[in-house]
Amino acid sequence: MKKLDVLVLTDHTTHGKGESIYPLLQSMSENELCSSLFIVSRGNEENKEFFDGFALNDVHGKYIDKFFCYTEHGDWYKGGIQKNVSKFDVIFLRVDRPVSDNQLLTLKSTFSDQIIINDPQGIIETGSKKFLLQFKELCPDMALCKSIEDVEREADKYQVVLKPIDGYGGEGLIRVSKDYIWFQEQRETRTSGKTMLSRQFENGREMLAMKFLKNVTKGDKRVIVVGKKILGSTLRTPADGSWLCNLKQGGKASFSEVTEKEKQIAETISPALRKNGVVIFGFDTLEDEHGERVLSEINTLNVGGLIQAQEFSGQPVVEKAANQIWQYIKEVSEHNHVG
Template identity: 30%
Template sequence: MKIAFLMDRLESIDPAYETTAALMYETNQRGHSVFFLEPHDIYIRKQQIVARMKDITVPPGMPLDDYWQAIIGQEREEALVFESLVDLDVLFLRKDPPLNYGSIEMLAPISDKVFMVNAPIGMVFGNSKLYTLNFPDLTPETHISRDPVRLRRIIDNFGGDMVIKPLGRFGGEGIIKVSTRDPENLNSLINFYVGSHRPYAEREQIMVQEYLKAVKEQGDVRILLLNGEIVGAMKRMPPEGSFRTNIKVGGSAYAHDVSPKERALCERIKPKLVKDGLYFVGIDVIDEMLIEINCVSPGGIPRINRLNNCRIEQQVIDFVEEQSARRQE
């Protein structure tokens, strides 16, 4: 099979901790042809969607670190492979957030010809923090506005701590906890986040959400879903002096047994995810409430593998092999 990965530069990735590296390594180990491309490599030639891809297939059997150095060398030395993208069997869309809308728009017309993980149209809807609003009864109290006065009134009426989240950021960036106990700073923060110096239509919408105190003692849970089914999970605890659990901001990972309520939550969201073509996602749960759905390059495989002595990437590649085979029947 021909399996391509649209992703970040190979040199920017630490393979020991990156889900994309685990998926690529497993693909190569199985003897598939592996291709590498970045968003800017996609273009149109005579109404056909093509890409400046590189064949980075190397002999299987190397340790992961050696494999990664080998494919970096292959990517540097190998001539460009100009291929029609429809000649691929599978395309993994693994470019880190934010979503590159230009490449997604060009890929959408061929999504019925190449099996993509995840589907371009689904990623357009699913990459936003607003996607959780499809499941309002599963989430903490949530408000979204660009009006500082309205946002301040929401926080005042709520009475307790709330969390401000910029809609367009990721990895915990820009997320802060606010309350009415510090009114002077609260006004300044709200005005800063929405950009209140700009005309109303140009301001940034922000999410204000109920702060779940359990995150300090219990952390949050990252659950990986494959075609709507749970394939792995881990607990993430915030570092000292913080409530953010993201690994990129210093959170720590621990083994986690998915609770019955967490399983029920996953069953609730499964039909929507599958319908939208969001086959491989990571969801974040605090105190058994849905906080976020991550569909743009969701991570967690290497850490969950270490914590549970498993190989989740094998299940993912099994799945894409099966889906590709069904399309060819």
């Protein structure tokens, strides 16, 4: 099998010091199947038009080298050369939202002959909160809400957390009880907050109502899976007095072992994700009232946490992730008779 050229699409302006893309790509570059890794950033002005529509043939970027690393001002990304996108065998998508569904579909059509990780159509299908409805037996009680009346019916049974169907990064979460509504940390009475809540359903928007679990104070856990294998997990606990575990909302990360229940969750959801062309993903779990971990979220666009999982566990998580990605590329390439 011939060596392959990989085009990496990212945005260096969203990167932080603990960004896993740097050690991950360095590790991928050392694989025997790798001919080259060419990285293109949405943060470079020369690529603005390409990332706006993914319809242009030329991109501006640089080949990964030994100096590829994070710097606060993105010094490594300065300079670079222009390349035609048709020259690459594999597309590795590592960008955060905002990326619209239309942009993802255009990306898929632009690179219709290449392997894309993760598959854009698969990101759309599995990134929607509706995808969780396929695995009700693994999740807290939940229901799809199309109106404020739907929410009130669920909240009269038990406290719920409302998640926008297309939400990400912990944004837009709303907690509703019989008496109160929490918009993130802002508390309103059901009466005073009703108008604001009703706006969430304008233009036909839907939300997923999931039973609020009081054990959220024990943290939600991000479990990272690459190529069907669990590579690590990180526990994120909310700040004192908060119910939000997301690190952007002040949560703290710590080491946590993967439980047997979480292994079962991974085994159950992995085939459906793999069928959708999703190779690397993270899923989140919470502890229910019985002390069992239950599925609360699936992330398939730009999964982070590899470095944290490696630091907490002492295992070569990044290297294992790189090997699993290349193993998938090899399997698909051989299946498609590429090379």
